Amino acid sequence: MQRRTALMLIPALSAALARPSAAQSAPFPDRPLRMVIPFAAGGSNDIVGRVIAEGMGARLGQTIVVENRGGAGGILGNEVVARAPKDGHTFLLGGSGSFLISSLVQPRIPYDIIRDFTPIGFLGAAPNVITVNPGVAATTMGELRDLARGSRVPLSYASPGAGTTGHLLGALLSLVFGAEMEHVPYRGTGPAITDVLAGRVQILTNAAAPLRPHIASGGLRAIAVAAPRRLAILPEVSSAVEQGFPDVVSSTWYGLLTPSGVPAERIGALHAALNATLADAAVQQRLAEEGVEVEPSTAPQDFGSFIERDRQRWQQVVTRTNIRAE
Numbered sequence: 001m002q003r004r005t006a007l008m009l010i011p012a013l014s015a016a017l018a019r020p021s022a023a024q025s026a027p028f029p030d031r032p033l034r035m036v037i038p039f040a041a042g043g044s045n046d047i048v049g050r051v052i053a054e055g056m057g058a059r060l061g062q063t064i065v066v067e068n069r070g071g072a073g074g075i076l077g078n079e080v081v082a083r084a085p086k087d088g089h090t091f092l093l094g095g096s097g098s099f100l101i102s103s104l105v106q107p108r109i110p111y112d113i114i115r116d117f118t119p120i121g122f123l124g125a126a127p128n129v130i131t132v133n134p135g136v137a138a139t140t141m142g143e144l145r146d147l148a149r150g151s152r153v154p155l156s157y158a159s160p161g162a163g164t165t166g167h168l169l170g171a172l173l174s175l176v177f178g179a180e181m182e183h184v185p186y187r188g189t190g191p192a193i194t195d196v197l198a199g200r201v202q203i204l205t206n207a208a209a210p211l212r213p214h215i216a217s218g219g220l221r222a223i224a225v226a227a228p229r230r231l232a233i234l235p236e237v238s239s240a241v242e243q244g245f246p247d248v249v250s251s252t253w254y255g256l257l258t259p260s261g262v263p264a265e266r267i268g269a270l271h272a273a274l275n276a277t278l279a280d281a282a283v284q285q286r287l288a289e290e291g292v293e294v295e296p297s298t299a300p301q302d303f304g305s306f307i308e309r310d311r312q313r314w315q316q317v318v319t320r321t322n323i324r325a326e
Contacts, residue, residue, distance in 0.1 A: 028088060028266050029060055029061075029062045029088070031089065032063040032064070032065055033057070033060070033062055033088075033089050034064070034089060034091075035049055035052075035053045035065070035067065035091055035092075035093060035256075036069050036077045036080050036081050036090065036091070036093070037067070037068050037093045038069055038070060038074035038075075038092070038093070040068055040070040041068045044126070044209060044210075044252075045093060045098070046066075046068060048093070049093040051283055051287060052093070052278075052283075055273075055277030055280060055283050056270070056273040059272075059273040060270075067080075072102075072106075073097070073098060073102045073106070073325060074097065075106065078094070078098065078102075078111060078113075079109075079110050079111055081257070081258070081259060082116040082259055083111075084258075084259050086258075086260070086261035088262045088263065088267065088270060090258065090259070091257060091258045091270065092117070092256065092257045093254060094255050094256065094257045095252060096252050096310065097163075097164050097252065099113060099257070100113065100311055100314065101164070101314060103311075104311070104314055104315055104318045104323075105162075105324055105325045106163065107324065113311075115260065116260055117257040117258070117259065118258050118262055118300070119255065119256075119257050119297075119300045119304040120255070120256035120258060120270045120300055121255060121256055121300055121303050122255045122295060123254040123256070123287075123294065124254060124278070124287060124294040125252065125292065125293060125295065126207040126252045126291040127208065127225050127226055127227035127250070127251040128165065128169055128206060128208075129207070129211055129224070129225050129234065130144075130203070130205050130223045130225075130240070131196070131203070131204050131206075131215065131220040131221060131223060132202055132203050133196050133197070133199045133201075133202055134221050135199055135202075136155075136221070139221065139223070141243040141244070142243065142244070148181060154182045155179075156183075156201045156203065157173070157182070157183060157201065157202065158185075158192040158195060158201040158203065158204045159183065159184070159186065159192060159204075160186060160188050160189045160192055161185050161186065161187060162183075163323065163325030164185075165251075167185065167323065168250070168317055168318070169205040169226060170183055171317055171321040171323055172247070173205075173248065175317065175320060175321065184201050189210050190210075192206070193210065193211070196220065197219045204220065205226065207291050208233055208291035209233075209289070209290045212291075215234065215237075222237040224237065224238060224245070225237050225239045225240065226240050226248050227239050227240070227251065230242075231291065231293075232293070233289075253310075255303050255307075256270065258270070268300075271299070275297075278294050278296045
């Protein structure tokens with residue numbers, strides 16, 4: 001009797017095992033998603049994020065709600081995502097400054113960028129441009145280096161704030177030039193541009209989009225693009241690498257990340273939707289207007305490897321120059 005009962009249970013048990021669990025069979029995404037942008041609305045991060053959110057939402061069949069969570073150099077928005085449910089419905093627009101550099105220069109952050117996040121994919125990068133006030137007697141990287149070395153008073157460089165990408169690029173220039181330079185932090189790119197245009201500060205490094213009109217008008221002189229090659233939106237400006245400065249490479253990059261623990265198949269679905277969006281010519285054109293050169297990653301882990309390489313590179317600059325966010 002017991003043997004017969006057991007034999008009768010085998011087909012039922014086999015069928016149960018063959019059926020996927022509710023969690024496995026649930027469609028994804030099954031409701032609107034949330035993209036957290038760790039900056040206020042209106043800037044380049046917001047523009048880039050919304051272009052990507054619209055394209056991914058169309059491909060995933062769900063609305064992606066953009067949530068701007070500015071504050072503390074990106075830390076507040078990053079923390080929101082680090083603590084979000086691990087279901088793939090919340091993800092972060094991470095950037096070189098707000099995600100990576102903040103973790104190097106802030107004394108305390110409430111998350112670990114490696115342990116608490118899983119990469120989805122790389123979007124692309126906006127190489128930074130090194131510019132000077134036209135009154136500065138330098139037109140090339142070599143001339144700027146010689147001027148910095150020979151000046152009795154340190155040259156000054158503006159940035160959008162302490163611990164930003166612009167701050168670290170200025171510190172990198174000091175190391176490469178072998179000359180001390182004075183950092184002048186501002187509350188955002190706009191005020192920094194204003195003071196360099198007025199000649200109160202001599203050098204400004206920033207992404208190309210906000211600088212391009214001032215370069216075109218002659219208000220700023222572009223010395224070099226901090227990249228291996230020239231920018232499509234500034235084809236007349238040679239790269240630092242072209243000019244013999246291979247270590248002067250710096251960009252404002254963008255990528256998507258979720259909380260750690262999101263199932264791999266959901267990460268894969270988000271990655272596929274991101275890359276399909278980046279393959280769209282209209283999306284590429286819109287991002288190019290922000291100075292972003294699209295470079296989709298082939299797999300989520302490739303973006304993770306990129307973050308680690310960039311972290312190690314900038315950690316050396318932070319350590320050698322003792323940079324801390326003020």
